[in-house]
Amino acid sequence: MLFSIPLKFDLLKVGSCQHPECVALRGGSRRAIDFPALVGLIEHPQYGLLLYDTGYSKRFQSATRRFPECLYRVITPVNLPPEQELLAQLESRGIAPKDIDTIFISHFHADHVAGLRDFPAARFVATGAEHRLCGKLGRLGRLRRAYLNDLLPGDFEARLSFAEQAPVLPMPAEWEPFREGRDLLGDASLMGADLPGHTASQLGLAFRTVEDGTVFLVGDACWKIEGLEGNAPPSRLAYALFHNRRDYNDTFGRLRALHSSARPPEIIPSHCSTTWTRRGGTRRILRA
Ligand SMILES: [Zn+2]
Numbered sequence: 176m177l178f179s180i181p182l183k184f185d186l187l188k189v190g191s192c193q194h195p196e197c198v199a200l201r202g203g204s205r206r207a208i209d210f211p212a213l214v215g216l217i218e219h220p221q222y223g224l225l226l227y228d229t230g231y232s233k234r235f236q237s238a239t240r241r242f243p244e245c246l247y248r249v250i251t252p253v254n255l256p257p258e259q260e261l262l263a264q265l266e267s268r269g270i271a272p273k274d275i276d277t278i279f280i281s282h283f284h285a286d287h288v289a290g291l292r293d294f295p296a297a298r299f300v301a302t303g304a305e306h307r308l309c310g311k312l313g314r315l316g317r318l319r320r321a322y323l324n325d326l327l328p329g330d331f332e333a334r335l336s337f338a339e340q341a342p343v344l345p346m347p348a349e350w351e352p353f354r355e356g357r358d359l360l361g362d363a364s365l366m367g368a369d370l371p372g373h374t375a376s377q378l379g380l381a382f383r384t385v386e387d388g389t390v391f392l393v394g395d396a397c398w399k400i401e402g403l404e405g406n407a408p409p410s411r412l413a414y415a416l417f418h419n420r421r422d423y424n425d426t427f428g429r430l431r432a433l434h435s436s437a438r439p440p441e442i443i444p445s446h447c448s449t450t451w452t453r454r455g456g457t458r459r460i461l462r463a
Contacts (some may be wrong), residue, residue: 177347178383180364183218183461184390186443187264188451189230189290190255199446200407210446212286214261215279215380215392218461222360225275226297227380227392228445229290231255232262234326253286253400261290268462272296273276279359279367281394281445282374283309285326292328300359303337304376308418338367338378342426346381349438350430356381370396370430372423381440385460389440393431397444400453403427403434 186293191211196203199210215227231253257263262272273296280301281287291299319331328334341357346366356366359380368379380392397403398413408414408427434441442452 177363177366178381178389180220180362181383181385181387182364184193184382184384184386185216185457185461186426186451186454187214187216187230187261187457188212188259189214189232189264190235190253190259190286191262192251192253192286198410198413200402202407205342209448211448211451212399213443213445213451215443216265216461217365217382219360219364223232223276224270224274225365226275226278226294228287228394229261229278229293231286232260232290232293234292235285235289247359253284258332262293265309268459270462274444277408278380279380279393280305281379282377283349284374284395287445291331295328297334299331300338300367300378300379301335302376303339304369304371305374305378306335306337308375338369341367348431349436350381350440351436352432353381370394370426372396372417372419372421372426374418377426391440391442391443392445393430393446396423397430397442398446400434400442400444400447400450403431403442406431 188211191209193207194210195205196208197205212230214230215366217225219225243301248346272294275294275297278294278299279452280299282305308435341359343355344358344363346353346356353368356368357364359367364382368381370377370379370393377394377396383389398409414420430442434442
């Protein structure tokens with residue numbers, strides 16, 4: 176049965192940047208708000224420790240030292256205090272980099288993959304559609320879309336598999352309009368959902384937690400949870416950077432419908448400071 180195995184789950188904040196609120200929420204103010212880079216740390220009773228994205232890392236600074244990659248850093252200044260670094264947060268829980276079994280990659284933007292090189296033993300799961308898009312772009316095209324190849328390990332391809340290869344299972348009725356997902360671990364505990372629009376494709380993760388809630392990690396399919404509550408999509412300027420506006424609207428609309436349903440899962444966008452604050456920061460459910 177779907178979600179019969181509950182998973183331990185903690186949300187971590189791994190660096191942040193600042194943008195005007197109106198970028199993330201149409202009609203919002205011009206004041207700068209925090210865009211945390213949120214990372215999911217998950218423990219499965221059989222498959223061990225899993226990550227959803229890695230957030231920022233020191234490697235982001237080195238990958239953006241040269242021109243033209245340095246432009247990325249100028250446009251998006253990153254704040255990463257030492258105590259927020261992913262390796263430091265894992266170490267404080269007694270977790271070594273080699274202990275991470277799998278990293279699920281929402282998409283290949285630098286703020287989601289900057290720490291991949293820190294995990295030499297992990298295998299990676301992403302969508303094939305997103306991977307194909309990255310492969311087609313030249314150096315400038317990648318930069319324009321916030322992809323930085325230097326952040327990927329040398330053996331990245333050998334360790335990568337695609338969500339589309341996992342079997343399709345129907346989602347429970349209360350997940351409408353998300354009707355099916357990919358059974359990423361083969362035991363129906365962790366379902367992958369395609370959330371296209373922001374990029375060619377994005378991998379969302381759905382699962383049940385030991386706290387007996389259901390969680391839906393949605394990457395950049397929505398930037399602020401208030402956007403789903405009040406039907407406020409990102410700014411027109413942000414849309415200009417999206418891969419496909421129609422797909423983005425479709426994904427955003429489906430998330431809104433799910434969010435306003437009778438028993439919605441906790442929808443967690445990767446950069447939502449409101450979600451981070453409402454959860455009370457990290458809860459240390461896992462190896463605390
Ligand atoms: Zn992002």
